[in-house]
Amino acid sequence: MTDAAATPPTDFVRDRVRADQQSGKVKHVVTRFPPEPNGYLHVGHAKAICTSFGIAAEFGGKCNLRMDDTNPEAEDQEYVDAIQEDVRWLGFQWDGLYYAADYFDQLYRWAEQLVQQGDAYVDEQDAETMAKNRGTVTSSGTASPFRNRSPADNLLLLRRMKNGEFQDGTMVLRAKIDLAHNNLNLRDPVMYRIRHLPHQRAGASWCIYPMYDWAHGQSDSIEGITHSLCTLEFEHHRPLYDWFCDKLAIYKPQQIEFARLNVEYLLTSKRKLLQLVEGGHVDGWDDPRMPTLRGMRRRGFPPEALVAFCKHVGLAKFNSTHEYALLDHYVRDYLNKTSLRRMAVLDPLKLVIENWPSGQVEMCEATNNPEDASAGTRLVPFTGELWIEREDFQENPPKDFFRLSPGREVRLRSGFFVTCTGIDKAADGTITAVRCTYDPATRGGNAPDGRKVKATIHWVSTAHALDAEVHVLDHLFTVPDPQGHEGKDFLDFLSPKSRVVRRGKLEPSLKDAAAGQRFQFERLAYFVCDAKTSTKGAPVFLRTTTLKDSYQKTQKKAGG
RNA sequence: UACCCCAUAGUGUAACGGUAGCACAACAGAUUCUGAUUCUGUUUGUCAAGGUUCAAAUCCUUGUGGGGUAACCA
Numbered sequence: 001m002t003d004a005a006a007t008p009p010t011d012f013v014r015d016r017v018r019a020d021q022q023s024g025k026v027k028h029v030v031t032r033f034p035p036e037p038n039g040y041l042h043v044g045h046a047k048a049i050c051t052s053f054g055i056a057a058e059f060g061g062k063c064n065l066r067m068d069d070t071n072p073e074a075e076d077q078e079y080v081d082a083i084q085e086d087v088r089w090l091g092f093q094w095d096g097l098y099y100a101a102d103y104f105d106q107l108y109r110w111a112e113q114l115v116q117q118g119d120a121y122v123d124e125q126d127a128e129t130m131a132k133n134r135g136t137v138t139s140s141g142t143a144s145p146f147r148n149r150s151p152a153d154n155l156l157l158l159r160r161m162k163n164g165e166f167q168d169g170t171m172v173l174r175a176k177i178d179l180a181h182n183n184l185n186l187r188d189p190v191m192y193r194i195r196h197l198p199h200q201r202a203g204a205s206w207c208i209y210p211m212y213d214w215a216h217g218q219s220d221s222i223e224g225i226t227h228s229l230c231t232l233e234f235e236h237h238r239p240l241y242d243w244f245c246d247k248l249a250i251y252k253p254q255q256i257e258f259a260r261l262n263v264e265y266l267l268t269s270k271r272k273l274l275q276l277v278e279g280g281h282v283d284g285w286d287d288p289r290m291p292t293l294r295g296m297r298r299r300g301f302p303p304e305a306l307v308a309f310c311k312h313v314g315l316a317k318f319n320s321t322h323e324y325a326l327l328d329h330y331v332r333d334y335l336n337k338t339s340l341r342r343m344a345v346l347d348p349l350k351l352v353i354e355n356w357p358s359g360q361v362e363m364c365e366a367t368n369n370p371e372d373a374s375a376g377t378r379l380v381p382f383t384g385e386l387w388i389e390r391e392d393f394q395e396n397p398p399k400d401f402f403r404l405s406p407g408r409e410v411r412l413r414s415g416f417f418v419t420c421t422g423i424d425k426a427a428d429g430t431i432t433a434v435r436c437t438y439d440p441a442t443r444g445g446n447a448p449d450g451r452k453v454k455a456t457i458h459w460v461s462t463a464h465a466l467d468a469e470v471h472v473l474d475h476l477f478t479v480p481d482p483q484g485h486e487g488k489d490f491l492d493f494l495s496p497k498s499r500v501v502r503r504g505k506l507e508p509s510l511k512d513a514a515a516g517q518r519f520q521f522e523r524l525a526y527f528v529c530d531a532k533t534s535t536k537g538a539p540v541f542l543r544t545t546t547l548k549d550s551y552q553k554t555q556k557k558a559g560g
Numbered sequence: 561u562a563c564c565c566c567a568u569a570g571u572g573u574a575a576c577g578g579u580a581g582c583a584c585a586a587c588a589g590a591u592u593c594u595g596a597u598u599c600u601g602u603u604u605g606u607c608a609a610g611g612u613u614c615a616a617a618u619c620c621u622u623g624u625g626g627g628g629u630a631a632c633c634a
Contacts, residue, residue: 010574036634071633127632136630138562172632182563184630193632212634235565236629257565259627264571270634312583314573316566319627323571326584336597371597402595411593445593456593523594551595 011315013051013256017059017227020254026226029061033087033094034068034216037079037200040285041086041293043306044268047261050310052229053092064223065094069101070215072199080200086293090303100210100219101201107210107218108162110248111173111191115154119247120191121147122157124171133179134187140180141187147176161194164207168194173208177243185240189213217241218250225253231260232317261313262321264480266291272483272490281494282476286532288542289476289498299473300518300528300544305334324480331545335518335526340368340375343413343458344506344521344541346470348387350433351459353418356384361461364444366414380507382415386459387505389523393434395423400554402454404434411456413522417442458522465505469540470527472500504541513539523547 020026031052035045056063065087069075087094114120123130123144135141149157158173160166173192181187191214198204217240220228228241235257245252260268267273268291276282276290285292288299296306309330313322343366362382369375388404397405404410409419416438424433441448445456474497479485482493506521513519515531519541527541534540 015576034634038634068634074633130632131630134630136562138630141630169632174632184563187630190632195632209632211632216634232565233628234634236563259566312573316573318566318572320572323585326572329584332596341594367593370592370594400595413593415593453593455595458594520594520596523596547594547596549595554595 009054009311009314011258012317013227013229013258013315014055014058016254016256017055020226021059028226029056029059030064030224030226031056031061031229032064032066032098032220032223032225034066034100034219035083036068036071036074037076037083038071038074039079039270039274040082042268042273043263043266043291043293043296044261045086046090046293046306047310047313048229048231049087049090049092050307051258051315053094054311055227055229056095061226062095063092064096064098064225066096066098066100066219066223067201068212068216068219069099069199069201070210070212072195072197072209075200077200082294086297089293089297091307096223098219098223099201100215101199103215103219103222104202104206104210106222107215108208110218110250111158111214112155114175114191114247115158115173116151117247118151118176120173120175121149121154122161122171123147123174123188127169130172130190134184135179137184143179144174144188147188158192161192162206162208164196166194168196170194175214175240175244177240183236183239185213185236186243189240213237213240214244217244217253217255218248220253220255221245221251224251228253228255230255230257232257232319233260257317258315259317259319261310262319263291263327264321264324265475265477265482266324267476267483267490269483275491276476279491281491288471288473288530298528298530298532299542300335300516300526301331302334302338302518305330308334321481324475328545332526332548335520335544337371338369339518339520339526341366341370341522342507342510342519343380343460344470344504344510344524344527345387345389345458345460345465346472346502346504346521346524347390348505349390349393349431350462351386351388351418352433352435353384353386353438354421354435355437358384360384361463362415362443364414378509380414380509381461381464382412382459383461383463385462386412387462387465388412388434388457388459392455392457393420393431395431400551403457404436404455409453411442411445411453412459413456414445415443415459416440416445417447417453458524460505460507462505464508466508466511468504468506468510468538469533470502470504470506471530471540471542472502473543474498474500506541510539510541511537513541518544520547 033052053063133142172190174188177186192208196207286294363379364382365377392403418436418438420436422435476498477493478495482490513529517529525546526544530540
């Protein structure tokens with residue numbers, strides 16, 4: 001990961017930025033991240049953020065955060081705040097914080113300019129008629145009967161629109177371009193619509209609001225953006241972006257489009273995420289199974305891993321979908337180096353050590369993080385009755401199973417070697433306890449005679465175990481591409497196993513886990529102490545991602 | 561059906577007319593007090609057909625396949 005950070009990425013966008021800088025066309029690179037504050041940020045935004053902020057940083061430039069708040073119907077201050085919080089969490093700091101709404105005055109003056117130039121007109125057709133008259137992709141549109149009004153009439157009407165003399169939807173201001181253009185965006189696009197609605201930032205001063213196309217390029221221009229980076233679906237809007245700047249004769253930034261991020265199992269459609277929340281399929285926007293930045297944060301995803309992932313994913317114009325394994329790789333890579341190791345038993349089976357001195361408690365020293373010596377060690381209480389993982393014992397093991405089984409010796413991590421001497425069973429045949437003896441000479445985990453064991457398993461003293469809620473989280477969907485199936489809704493693929501809540505037996509030190517602290521429960525997975533539901537002394541742990549498990553993999557392949 | 565964009569191992573992504581490379585995944589082995597990590601090695605690729613050129617993943621043409629576009633959303 002460090003090498004990825006040290007090696008500047010290469011892609012067609014950076015190539016152009018570099019070329020512009022070298023040719024002298026651009027002196028100081030300025031980019032921007034322009035979210036609409038009508039929802040929470042998700043992984044897809046993470047790529048956009050890493051791209052615009054990353055490029056600005058690499059080229060010694062600046063990057064603004066701009067709220068693209070031109071539609072008061074959907075926007076809210078809550079999102080404005082959440083967006084800033086999420087961008088900061090990812091590790092980025094904007095140079096300027098701007099709002100499209102702050103440009104409304106300038107935008108309006110420019111609109112009057114276009115009207116006076118004869119480049120815009122007020123149209124009184126209703127929305128339905130206008131849509132019909134726009135034509136289709138294969139047929140050209142027909143002109144509005146209001147298209148050839150005089151600039152003077154249009155100007156008067158526009159002022160009256162602005163002054164609130166007309167009802168919502170009765171008229172719009174349109175650019176006068178070409179009703180026969182192949183690019184539908186240029187068939188006299190709407191610039192202003194009437195909405196008698198207060199704006200979360202501009203207050204009650206406006207009743208006409210600019211459309212995206214009429215606001216975005218000019219906002220970029222005002223801020224002196226040199227490279228306006230956006231996703232592929234805005235490609236068709238670039239000619240309009242350019243047209244407005246040209247007609248206004250103002251500075252024209254360069255818009256460059258790249259493919260949006262797609263990752264298996266993760267949805268990035270605001271509409272579908274909203275459906276998940278409103279349908280109660282998840283607990284909210286910050287549900288740890290959600291691909292929102294808040295959800296991922298709560299799940300324990302390190303922002304560094306997300307950034308490394310985005311960096312690796314790169315920029316291209318090809319519509320691709322990344323394997324979840326790649327994201328997982330960066331998450332594990334970071335967590336492996338940084339998270340404290342702890343022992344926790346999720347599916348407990350009792351282990352009784354028959355030759356253990358009754359009542360004795362040994363404090364065993366355990367390494368906190370083998371990848372980081374500065375993390376130090378801790379003491380874990382060892383007694384004659386322990387919890388071990390049910391799947392770490394098999395009465396009749398297959399040849400490739402080398403954990404505990406009758407007659408076999410294994411190491412209890414950081415503790416002692418134990419040898420299985422027998423098992424207790426309930427009437428129905430289920431194993432209720434495993435009996436064994438321990439070798440006192442193996443304290444600390446090594447045999448003085450040099451003998452080896454094939455396996456090391458984790459354990460927790462029954463007398464000291466912390467009983468805690470553990471959420472075993474998995475993909476929200478049963479298939480990697482829940483949205484591409486004919487005749488099926490993505491909700492049909494909701495996984496019933498995406499969250500399994502269980503009571504775990506955890507080593508006592510976990511009682512003091514801090515909210516948001518990340519751990520590796522050894523031999524199992526990475527977990528985070530849930531910042532939302534944990535209370536003092538009663539932590540709740542969420543599974544971020546599993547540890548790789550090559551044994552389980554071979555088992556599955558063998559049809560197990 | 562019109563226009564725009566795109567096409568390189570399983571998945572992504574480099575190579576900018578001159579040896580097709582990297583990451584993840586997969587597989588095999590070594591190491592290991594986590595069947596983790598780490599290390600070593602292996603497999604697999606230029607959508608198709610023509611053309612230009614000494615030389616094409618790269619340039620041109622055509623075809624095929626994929627994506628996008630017809631909100632008073634962004």
